[in-house]
Amino acid sequence: MKEILEIIESNPKIPPKEIATMTGLTEAQVASKIKEMEKNGIIRKYKTVIDWEKAGEEYVYAIIELKVVLRSRTGYDAIAERIAKFPEVVSVRLISGGHDLSLTVRGKSMKDVAFFVAEKIATLEQVQGTVTHFVLRTYKQDGDIMFEKERSERLAISP
Amino acid sequence: MSGKFVATNVKNIPPSGIRKFFDLVLEMEGVISLGVGEPDFVTPWHIREACIYSLEKGITTYTSNSGLLELREWISKSFKRDDGVDYNPRNQILVTTGVSEAADLAFRAVINPGDEVIIPEPCYVSYKPSVSLAGGKPVPVPTFRENEFRVTSDQIEKSITKKTKALVLSYPNNPTGAIMRRKDLEEIADVVNEHDLMVISDEVYGKLTYDGAHTCFSSIAGMKERSIILNGLSKSHAMTGLRIGYATGSEELIAAMTKIHQYSMLCAPITAQIGAIEALKNGDSEMEKMVKEYDRRRRLIVDGFNKLGLDCFEPLGAFYAFPSVKSTGLTSEEFAERLLKEEKVAVVPGEVFGECGAGHLRCSYATSREQLVEALSRIEAFLGKI
Numbered sequence: 001m002k003e004i005l006e007i008i009e010s011n012p013k014i015p016p017k018e019i020a021t022m023t024g025l026t027e028a029q030v031a032s033k034i035k036e037m038e039k040n041g042i043i044r045k046y047k048t049v050i051d052w053e054k055a056g057e058e059y060v061y062a063i064i065e066l067k068v069v070l071r072s073r074t075g076y077d078a079i080a081e082r083i084a085k086f087p088e089v090v091s092v093r094l095i096s097g098g099h100d101l102s103l104t105v106r107g108k109s110m111k112d113v114a115f116f117v118a119e120k121i122a123t124l125e126q127v128q129g130t131v132t133h134f135v136l137r138t139y140k141q142d143g144d145i146m147f148e149k150e151r152s153e154r155l156a157i158s159p
Numbered sequence: 160m161s162g163k164f165v166a167t168n169v170k171n172i173p174p175s176g177i178r179k180f181f182d183l184v185l186e187m188e189g190v191i192s193l194g195v196g197e198p199d200f201v202t203p204w205h206i207r208e209a210c211i212y213s214l215e216k217g218i219t220t221y222t223s224n225s226g227l228l229e230l231r232e233w234i235s236k237s238f239k240r241d242d243g244v245d246y247n248p249r250n251q252i253l254v255t256t257g258v259s260e261a262a263d264l265a266f267r268a269v270i271n272p273g274d275e276v277i278i279p280e281p282c283y284v285s286y287k288p289s290v291s292l293a294g295g296k297p298v299p300v301p302t303f304r305e306n307e308f309r310v311t312s313d314q315i316e317k318s319i320t321k322k323t324k325a326l327v328l329s330y331p332n333n334p335t336g337a338i339m340r341r342k343d344l345e346e347i348a349d350v351v352n353e354h355d356l357m358v359i360s361d362e363v364y365g366k367l368t369y370d371g372a373h374t375c376f377s378s379i380a381g382m383k384e385r386s387i388i389l390n391g392l393s394k395s396h397a398m399t400g401l402r403i404g405y406a407t408g409s410e411e412l413i414a415a416m417t418k419i420h421q422y423s424m425l426c427a428p429i430t431a432q433i434g435a436i437e438a439l440k441n442g443d444s445e446m447e448k449m450v451k452e453y454d455r456r457r458r459l460i461v462d463g464f465n466k467l468g469l470d471c472f473e474p475l476g477a478f479y480a481f482p483s484v485k486s487t488g489l490t491s492e493e494f495a496e497r498l499l500k501e502e503k504v505a506v507v508p509g510e511v512f513g514e515c516g517a518g519h520l521r522c523s524y525a526t527s528r529e530q531l532v533e534a535l536s537r538i539e540a541f542l543g544k545i
Contacts, residue, residue, distance in 0.1 A: 007455065018532070021462045022455035150201050156184040156505055157177055157194035159284045159333075 004033055005042070010143070012046045049144055061090070061106050061135040062113045064121065065099035067128040076100065079126045088116050099131070110134060172288045176511035180495065184505050191534045192505040193522040196333065198397040198478070202434070203445040206396065209437035210430045218429060224421040226254025226405070227432050233439035234405055242375035244383060246407045253413050253420060254435075256427045258363045258391040258404035260420075263289050265359045265387045265406060268415040270295035274324035279310035280513025281481075283333050283361065295324070301515030304483065307472055308337035312346035319350075325357045328376060331364035334512045334521035335481040336457075336474020341374045348379045357412075358386040363404070364477040366395035366446060369454045373476065377407070384409050387416070394477075395446055396438040401431035453478050456524040456531055463535040464522075467542060478525040481509065485518045487545050495520060501544065502537040 003023050008014060016034065020027040037043045052059050068079055076094050080101060084092045090104040103121070107113035114132065122130050139146055177194075184190055225231060231248035238244045246252050255261040262285060270276065272294040278286050280299045287297040300318050302308045315326060326347070330339045351358055360376040377383040391404030404427075406416055420426075457474065464471035464482040471482035484494045491508035498504050509516030524531060 006451070014528070018459060018528075022458050024458065154195050154197055154199070155181070156190060156192040157181040157507065158196040159175065159177055159511075 001033060001037070001042075004030060005037070008034075008043075049142055051146070059106055059108065060110050060113050061104060061138070062117075063133045063135065064103040064105055064117055065095075065131045065133075066101040066103065066121070067098075067130075068100040068126050069128050071126060079124065082124070083121065086116075086120060088113075088120075168292060172291060175284055177284070177507060180499065180505060180507065183496075183499060187499070187503060190499070190503045190505050191526070191530050191537070193524070193526060193531075193534055194505040194507045195523050195525060197399040197525065198394060198449065199525050199527060200397040200449055202397050202401065203438075203442060205441055205445070206398065206434045206437050210401075210434040213430060213433040218433065220429060222254075222426045222429050222432060224417055224426055225252065226427055227429070227436065230254055230432050230436045230439070231405075233436055234407070237439055238375070238407065241372075242378045244375055244377050244407075247410075250410045251407055251413050253406045253417050254427050254432060255391075255404040255406060255420065256424050257393065257402040258361060258389050259285055260402075260424055261389045261391070261404045261406040261416075262286065262359070262361060263293075264416040264419050265389065265412075266290050266293040266295065267419050268412065269325055269357060269359075269387075271324070273322060275320060275322045277315060277318050277323060277326045279314075279327070279329075281308070281332075281334050281509060281516035281519075282327070282329050282512055284512060286327050286329070286361075296322070298323070299513055299515075301513070302335075302337070303515065304470075304472055304519075308332060308335040308481070309339055309343055310347075311343070312350045315347060316350050316354075319354050319356075323354065323356060325359055326351060327359050327361070329361040331362075331368055331373060331476020333364065333477055334479050334507070334509065334516065335519075336477045336479045338368055338373065338476040341379075344374055344376060344379050348376075348382050351385060352381060356385070358382065359389065360386055361389045363389065363391050364394055365390060367450055367453060367478060368476040369450075369457060370475050387412055392435050392438050396442050397449065398431070398434065398438065401428075401434055403427055403431050403435040453524065456526075456528060459528065460522065460524045460531055460535070463531070467535070467539055469538075469542075478523055480522045480524060481516075481519050482522065483519050487542065489545065491516075491518050491520055498538065498541050502541045504534050504537050504541075 004019060007019055016030040017027050020030045080092050083089055088105050088107060090106050093102045095102045105113050105116060107116060117130055117132055121127060231252040234252050235246050235248040238246050266289045270293040274295045275298050276290045276295050277298045277300055279302050290297040298318050300310055300314050302310050330337060358376055362375060365373040375388060377386045377388050387406055387408040389406050393399040460480050461471050461473055464480060468486055469482040469484060471480055474480055484491055491510060495506050495508040507521040509519030509521060
């Protein structure tokens with residue numbers, strides 16, 4: 001199972017037939033294992049990594065650090081879940097250090113993001129303070145390095 | 160006119176059979192090459208980083224002839240851990256500029272004029288010329304598909320004469336991908352003992368095996384004193400151009416090799432030696448990832464050839480498949496040349512690695528999965544045209 005996951009982690013488009021050959025399983029076994037993992041949530045979803053800037057779309061990303069005061073009987077999960085429901089929020093993480101939660105927020109402009117934070121996040125009862133860091137440039141994302149791909153320039157034939 | 164100055168024994172060495180294909184490929188575009196004898200992975204970043212850092216610190220001097228002691232200590236540890244063999248880092252290990260240098264040194268250190276060296280074929284292209292240049296006589300022994308390209312103790316015994324000095328072993332094998340089982344090596348060790356021979360074992364693909372571990376020849380009882388083991392980091396850690404190899408053996412044999420090395424190469428490049436220390440210290444996980452990936456591609460290409468009707472035995476080491484083209488009625492050279500010209504896939508005909516390799520192709524699967532799939536479909540198209 002781990003073997004299949006390793007193969008499709010960086011490319012979900014590899015046909016089951018090829019995965020079968022590579023792992024020594026039958027095509028049917030591969031297909032049913034993938035289906036099972038999709039069903040039980042081991043495979044959460046298939047996603048496309050897009051360079052939106054290259055596609056001519058301007059998005060602004062910001063990393064927001066939150067200080068949270070917990071109310072009695074509700075933990076971090078409750079506030080995190082609430083925040084996670086906003087479509088503007090791309091990721092929510094509980095972190096160690098000076099802050100409690102770290103969000104990534106996507107918007108159409110800096111104003112967009114700033115207003116979203118001011119109106120929807122900072123106003124939440126448990127949120128005591130926010131720090132907004134706008135992203136100026138992304139160099140690596142989801143394991144994908146945004147610089148030109150490294151290639152080894154080998155001789156075409158060698159002994 | 161200056162050709163007359165070239166020494167006779169150099170003139171007598173035939174040119175490499177690979178050259179011709181290399182020149183053909185250079186003129187073409189859009190070629191998928193399965194002819195490459197090196198990893199398609201770039202050297203892992205932590206290794207490159209260690210090299211860069213050493214340059215920044217200005218570490219650019221000679222090292223001791225034997226190589227940095229720290230590197231020899233790591234080599235010693237890796238033999239101890241992986242093969243259960245003890246080599247003293249102070250006098251039983253020599254760091255060389257690639258395994259090719261180590262092989263050349265080994266031949267020159269042990270061969271007297273006229274000594275015979277038994278070389279199982281198909282094999283890497285440099286053993287025969289190196290033996291000849293050292294004044295010895297190469298005695299090829301053919302291996303076959305029927306025995307999964309393993310050499311047998313019987314075959315070796317039959318090739319022994321009064322002049323036989325040494326035996327070359329090169330498993331996991333380039334070009335066939337064959338490996339030797341422990342039992343095979345034990346039988347060979349008996350013959351080696353009985354006839355008082357020594358063994359030069361090139362194990363540069365030793366870390367790339369796919370079904371059971373590689374057996375280091377010196378781990379066979381009594382063989383440490385009779386063998387020189389050649390190994391290096393080019394294939395296991397994708398460091399071909401950094402040129403780090405090493406030889407291990409008894410104090411006397413390593414001292415003899417070091418003598419030649421100190422008057423020719425002097426020492427391996429220090430930057431690469433530092434990268435090698437990093438590779439042996441922290442490189443296991445990256446190496447395991449690469450081996451896993453090779454294994455997947457191996458299954459893909461072997462399955463592909465067999466489905467196309469090109470009989471291919473299962474290679475259990477290195478990163479080569481060695482399918483037979485005998486069913487097509489073409490010689491391997493004709494097949495390779497037409498495949499390149501008509502479908503733009505480069506492979507190396509088996510006879511380049513010894514006469515008995517004829518009828519086969521060496522296909523490297525050290526290339527991306529997408530390229531392998533595309534190459535197989537082009538080969539299928541080509542088969543339709545024959």
